[in-house]
Amino acid sequence: MRTPTLRISKHFSFILLVPVFCMISLICSGQTRPVSSDNPLRSRLDSLVDKSVQRYFQDKKAVGLSIALVQRGKPHFYNYGETRAGNGQRPDKTTIYEIGSMTKSFTGIILAQAILDKKIAPEDDIRKYLKGTFPNLSYKGTPIRIKDLANHTSRITRIFPNMWERPTYDSLNPLSNYSRALLYEGLHQMKMDTLPGKIYSYSNMAVALLGTILEDAYGKDYFSLLTKNILKPYQMRDTRIDIASLPADRVAWPHGAQRQVVPLWDLGEVPAMGALRSTTADLVNYINANNAETNPAIKLSHQRTFGTEQDGMALNWFIHSTPKGYRVLEHGGGTGGSRSSLDCFPQLNAGLVILANSLANRNDLEKALIAVLAE
Known part of the structure; x- marks a missing residue:
């Protein structure tokens, strides 16, 4: 599981309703690799996201990617690549990924x-x-x-x-x-x-x-506690530990360094450290709940217990601040073949989620998207 950074150590559409399938060709290790995308490329935000994602897919390990950006409370979803290398199936906002240590x-x-x-x-x-x-x-x-x-x-x-x-x-x-x-x-x-x-x-x-x-x-x-206190109140119906009953096409299967499918991690008796699987749709609800801080438990979990407001820790939340002084609450995760990032900006009513089913480095992508939200 990834250790989050802590510096104290941290196209067109039919009648504008149905997006046409689009492809972006990316140079990857000297070869052109087509990557499926549902990004409509209509707005400045769409273009900024796509530019950053193209750089991300230059990493030859990349397979699939789902992104959600929340701007002033409004979600924007973007999906790229495949749920399993070679299957031709693009993920969407309800595709389930391992989120690893974001569980914390x-x-x-x-x-x-x-x-x-x-x-x-x-x-x-x-x-x-x-x-x-x-x-x-x-x-x-x-x-x-x-x-x-x-x-x-x-x-x-x-x-x-x-x-x-x-x-x-x-x-x-x-x-x-x-x-x-x-x-x-x-x-x-x-x-x-x-x-x-x-x-x-x-x-x-x-x-x-x-x-x-x-x-x-x-x-x-553990899962009963999550369901009662977080998942049910915030309608996070697809956030779960057990996915055995789901059809295979709901899952973004994790991949290793050679883009080979590797096992999902099983943390049966120690789930609190990283057992959850989730979707960008569910995690947008999670961002909004954390930004609102109307739930006393959520608000208390954000209170700093170590370090500074620029680089510190709350209750399993990493605390940072942007160059303009906006507070950031974040946690990421990494398993044997998946990577995830979550950043909440309460003062901006904004946030982002990155879910990936590969070992491709998403750190530059995360930084670029944070810059877009906090500009």
């Missing part, structure tokens, strides 16, 4: 709700919520606090060695069958190296642990 922002909102419900206190020693004894989870008498798990200052190792040391370890699906028991075994074996709460160091294991604490606090599984 959802976990931050659930934590905020637990704080409001007085199930958990952010300053609590995490051992209050763990079964058994963990004398190793403090440094010189200073314990790891709940909020340290959500702002990546806990000093918990990014990935526990017992993930890859297992006989059943699969490098293409590394967390498959990684259980709660293994998570806690790794936690027992960990050694603190400095004071928690002082140094940013991205940790998947910390957020996985936070997810189990939230499940125990409510006596409900």
Whole structure:
């Protein structure tokens, strides 16, 4: 899963209703590769997006791409490429992609709700919520606090060695069958190296642990908590963990470095760190909910707990500011064959989503689209 950047370390149409299928030819490793697109190329925004996407597809690893831009509350959707290399099927705003660590922002909102419900206190020693004894989870008498798990200052190792040391370890699906028991075994074996709460160091294991604490606090599984507090209220009907029941043509299948299909990741017992799959249509609703901040839990999840307003952390949200001083709340994700980016601009009622089913580098694309929204 990608570590989000943190500098504290961070055409025409028929009757204007039915867009005609269009193609863009892009130079890729000396060859011309046609890329399907539904971009109508009518507005300045359409052209700016297309120009940036053409640069993105110069990366020979690129396969499919879905983008949503929100400007003053209005969504704009753009889709390019294929849901599976060679299948000729272009994604759309309801195509489901892995979103990886973007899931952590959802976990931050659930934590905020637990704080409001007085199930958990952010300053609590995490051992209050763990079964058994963990004398190793403090440094010189200073314990790891709940909020340290959500702002990546806990000093918990990014990935526990017992993930890859297992006989059943699969490098293409590394967390498959990684259980709660293994998570806690790794936690027992960990050694603190400095004071928690002082140094940013991205940790998947910390957020996985936070997810189990939230499940125990409510006596409900992670997805049930998401459904009640986020997915149902904001009509995110296609955001899910389990996609086994869906037809194959609903999914943007992940691809490796040679544009070969690779497995979707299975994070069965540690979902809070990155198990969600979603669509640009659903994530536009998520952007609007986060920009509005009318939900007290969402608003609380945006409050800074580490760093500065220019480069800091809230509850699993990265905080930045644009050159013009606009606040940005963001989180991205990466799995074995998918990449995602989410940026919210509350002051502008704007935001963006990038979902990709390949390992092509989308960082320049994200920067270019942020510049368009924040100009």
